Amino acid sequence: MxxxxxxxxxxxxxxxxxxxxxxxxxxxxxxxxxxxxxxxxxxxxxxxxxxxxxxxxxxxxxxxxxxxxxxxxxxxxxxxxxxxxxxxxxxxxxxxxxxxxxxxxxxxxxxxxxxxxxxxACFAITEKGCGSDVRSITTHVDRTENGYVLNGKKWNITNAPVADICMTFGKVVGKKEKSIACFIFETNNESIKQSKPFDLMGNRGTPIGEIDFENVQLATNNRVGKEDDGLAVLYFSFLVERVLTGILVSGCITPLIQESLQYSLERKAFGKSIGDNQYVQQYVVDIETKLELLKGVIFRALHALEKGKDCSKLASIVKMYSAEIFHESSLSAMRVMGNYGYRRDNYYERLLRDAIGLLFAGGTAEIHKRVIWDSMVKESKNENTKRENLKLSWTNVLAEAHKDNELEEA
Ligand SMILES: Cc1cc2nc3c(=O)[nH]c(=O)nc-3n(C[C@H](O)[C@H](O)[C@H](O)COP(=O)(O)OP(=O)(O)OC[C@H]3O[C@@H](n4cnc5c(N)ncnc54)[C@H](O)[C@@H]3O)c2cc1C
CATH class of the missing domain: 1.10.540.10 (Acyl-CoA dehydrogenase/oxidase, N-terminal domain)
Incomplete structure (x- = not known):
């Protein structure tokens, strides 16, 4: 495709x-x-x-x-x-x-x-005490007469230091343990504190930090979906994020191929192009091969997402594989280019640092392997992998926006 x-x-x-x-x-x-x-x-x-x-x-x-x-x-x-x-x-x-x-x-x-x-806007789920295990968040809301009061601390959140709008998740006090609700609100509020950006190894051009909520008063219409929809909202957003992350990696890797190929053909060592050596060719060929494989699975995942199929397995394969090949490919390009690639006035070393962050952002490989395994087990039992409450069709989203999204009273 x-x-x-x-x-x-x-x-x-x-x-x-x-x-x-x-x-x-x-x-x-x-x-x-x-x-x-x-x-x-x-x-x-x-x-x-x-x-x-x-x-x-x-x-x-x-x-x-x-x-x-x-x-x-x-x-x-x-x-x-x-x-x-x-x-x-x-x-x-x-x-x-x-x-x-x-x-x-x-x-x-x-x-x-x-x-x-x-x-x-920022999308805040991770806390200092939990990253992969999203169900164990301690951020919570208490119901009030007119809505909710939110308390908790979110950590390592993209855009948090400068976001004007926050979408976050909290457990509803008094409801069953897995009842997580999603909220959206302005951050311009004295009950909300936004940290300075963290000093991280990579992804330094995106502000990543903390956002704390201390008795933030929220109205019912700050809640997105029904009270128990938080996890379904998360899973839907994660699917979209995982597929789009693969696509942006594909975009970032493509120029690496052209540039390392060109460099291999032009750079001379021992009286010939370095690209005449199979050891050097291998780096460039590896990036090309991995990129082609990534594109194949991206198109399958995109197709499933468009058709409203639960593409958890494919989306996890896309995210996990793209994160792995991103840092490998950045390093391969750097190796081909030697000193030239290692200089900070080229973008290769920055890309390598950034690529390492993708091993964690959007879920680690270990967690994606769990998702893939669980999907495989369900498939082997012919179980329907579609989750309750999970609306998946992008096409339907655009065509039937809001038909059944009226807020139910808490
Ligand atoms: C650049 C960047 C941007 C981010 N942006 C956001 C954001 O916008 N919003 C947000 O909410 N979060 C964000 N995060 C946080 C990210 O989602 C978490 O870092 C990620 O979920 C991993 O959580 P953790 O670092 O706490 O690791 P942990 O969950 O503590 O895991 C540590 C290690 O243990 C392994 N592990 C844990 N449980 C298991 C298991 N059951 N089986 C096998 N291995 C396991 C993990 O794979 C990992 O290797 C961002 C992170 C980065 C790096």
Whole structure:
């Protein structure tokens, strides 16, 4: 499978957007641990954040595959995991959760300013005491007469230090243990504290940090979905995030192939091109082979996502495999380029540091193997892998937005 003509054209358009607008300042943001709001708005003005969002909220009403094609081009052009991680956190996690589980009123309230780039959102589930085991979060809400009071601390959250809007998850006090609810609200509130960005090895152009909630008063219409929908919202957003993460990795790796191939042909050692040595060819061939394999599984996962099938297994394969080949490929390109690749004024060493972060962000390989194993066991028993309450059809999301999303009273 390949992108169709419309998708190819989106891919080319957003390659240029990434190359012209984002790439020139990527190294500076990495060095200074800096997120640039003006640049974010400029990217928003190109329509990227709303490509697969309904037109009534300022989006372009296209499908997830069209957004995927644009993202692949954008990633290849910008080579800036800072902006890319921020983008995936907002579009794949927050926006897609809203479109799929929010009411019309909630979409009208939150989506237009996110799509335009005026506001930025974070998606906060991880806590200091738990990452992979999302069900063991301690953040919780107590019901009040008019809504809820939220307490808890979220940790290692993309965009948290600068986000204007937060989507987060908390256990509902007094309900059964796995009852987790999802909320969305403004961060401009004295009961909410946002830390400075963490000083991390990579992904330094995206602000990652803590967000603390101390007696945050929330109304019922700050709740996304029903009270028990939190885990279903999470799983839906994770599926979208995992597939889109594979696509952005595909975008970032593509130029590495062209550039390391070119370098191998031009660089001379011992009187011949270094690319004449099979040991060197192997690095470039490995990246190409892995990228082709990744693309194959991405298209299958995208197809399933579009058709509303539970693609947990494929999405986990995409995320796990893309994270593994991302750091391997960045290192292979660097090895081909020797000193040239190791210099900080090239982007290869930055990409390698960023790629290592993807081994954890979006779930570790060990957790994805668990998901794959569980799906395989269910398949072997011919069990339906579709989870209760999990709405999966992207096409239906756009066509039937909000039909059955009215908030039930708590
Ligand atoms: C760049 C970046 C951005 C991030 N952005 C966000 C964000 O926006 N929002 C958010 O909520 N979180 C975010 N995270 C956090 C991320 O989701 C967690 O780091 C991830 O879930 C892993 O959690 P942990 O680091 O606490 O590891 P742990 O869960 O403590 O795991 C530690 C190790 O134990 C292994 N392990 C744990 N349980 C099992 C098991 N049952 N079987 C086998 N092995 C196991 C893990 O695989 C890992 O190797 C981000 C992380 C990074 C690096």
């Amino acid at each position: 390949e992108w169709n003509a419309e998708q190819q054209s989106l891919k080319s358009k957003y390659y240029t957007v990434g190359y012209d607008i984002v790439r020139p300042s990527a190294a500076e943001r990495d060095a200074k641990i800096n997120f640039d709001r003006v640049l974010w708005k400029k990217v928003g003005d190109t329509g990227l954040f709303g490509l697969c969002m309904p037109e009534e909220y300022g989006g372009a009403g296209l499908g997830i595959a069209e957004f995927g094609a644009a993202l692949e081009g954008f990633a290849a052009g910008c080579q800036d995991m800072g902006v890319l991680v921020t983008l995936v956190a907002q579009v794949a996690l927050v926006q897609s959760a809203l479109v799929n589980y929010g009411t019309k009123e909630q979409c009208e309230t939150w989506l237009p300013e996110l799509i335009s780039g005026e506001k930025l």
